[in-house]
Amino acid sequence: MNIARVRELIQDAALKGAKLVVLPEMWNCPYSDDFSKFSEDFIDEKASPSFTMLSEVALSQGITVVGGSIPERCGDKLYNTCCIFGSDGKLIAKHRKLHLFDVDIPGDLYFKESDSYMPGDETTIVDTDVGRIGIGTCHDMCFPELAMLYGSRGARLICYPSAFNMSTGEALWELLQRARAVDNQLFVATCSPARNSSGSYMFWGHSTLVGPFGEIIATAGSEESIVIAEIDYSMIHLRRQSLPLATQRRDDVYQFVDLKLNA
Numbered sequence: 684m685n686i687a688r689v690r691e692l693i694q695d696a697a698l699k700g701a702k703l704v705v706l707p708e709m710w711n712c713p714y715s716d717d718f719s720k721f722s723e724d725f726i727d728e729k730a731s732p733s734f735t736m737l738s739e740v741a742l743s744q745g746i747t748v749v750g751g752s753i754p755e756r757c758g759d760k761l762y763n764t765c766c767i768f769g770s771d772g773k774l775i776a777k778h779r780k781l782h783l784f785d786v787d788i789p790g791d792l793y794f795k796e797s798d799s800y801m802p803g804d805e806t807t808i809v810d811t812d813v814g815r816i817g818i819g820t821c822h823d824m825c826f827p828e829l830a831m832l833y834g835s836r837g838a839r840l841i842c843y844p845s846a847f848n849m850s851t852g853e854a855l856w857e858l859l860q861r862a863r864a865v866d867n868q869l870f871v872a873t874c875s876p877a878r879n880s881s882g883s884y885m886f887w888g889h890s891t892l893v894g895p896f897g898e899i900i901a902t903a904g905s906e907e908s909i910v911i912a913e914i915d916y917s918m919i920h921l922r923r924q925s926l927p928l929a930t931q932r933r934d935d936v937y938q939f940v941d942l943k944l945n946a
């Protein structure tokens with residue numbers, strides 16, 4: 684059901700002119716602790732309806748697809764995995780979520796993604812028809828090191844398929860995107876599932892595109908929608924010229940120790 688609907692939405696976005704489409708985290712299943720029921724083994728095409736649909740629609744529409752994330756089954760392990768397809772329908776890369784979302788806010792939200800998933804152990808940067816893109820999945824956005832690494836390797840856009848919630852969404856969602864964009868003077872695009880009224884994990888929504896000065900270029904509300912926006916990469920050059928953070932950086936004085944904030 685979701686798969687057919689998502690295919691339609693991607694086709695619709697392409698018809699409206701999109702050259703790159705980004706989907707939300709875990710779009711083919713509920714965000715609960717029963718991910719394995721919806722998992723796909725990408726090696727077996729017949730057992731991978733979500734994976735196959737993404738590849739087909741990227742090819743038929745001639746667009747790049749950052750395919751949100753789906754539960755990937757690999758042997759007896761599960762990963763929260765984002766597949767990126769080129770306009771030829773071929774898989775360019777897959778990003779296994781690095782930082783799993785384990786949260787315990789007493790009386791509010793408890794969720795332990797690490798009960799279901801293994802973390803990935805590779806960063807993901809891809810060259811596409813629409814430029815060099817760094818990939819992170821949702822909670823990966825909380826870690827500035829990852830975004831900084833992508834920026835230093837020439838990414839001009841970071842895409843974070845996500846599924847923030849009502850507890851952290853209001854305080855952190857927009858702030859994190861704008862911070863990652865400003866820190867690295869590049870574009871950040873996020874995509875979230877629309878707000879759901881059932882289920883214990885309620886989505887925040889508000890898919891957004893942020894520019895290299897932290898400006899919100901386009902954003903959705905909490906309801907289902909397609910956000911179409913243009914990315915003008917020349918803005919990166921302009922911002923970096925006006926405010927040359929890269930040359931002002933003082934790597935000679937920063938020294939990191941193994942900081943355990945919660946020790």
Ligand SMILES: NC(=O)CCC(=O)C(=O)O
Pocket residue numbers: 708783784820821822823825845846847848851852855
């Ligand atoms: N699915 C997630 O990774 C949610 C991340 C989140 O809400 C956060 O605050 O971080």
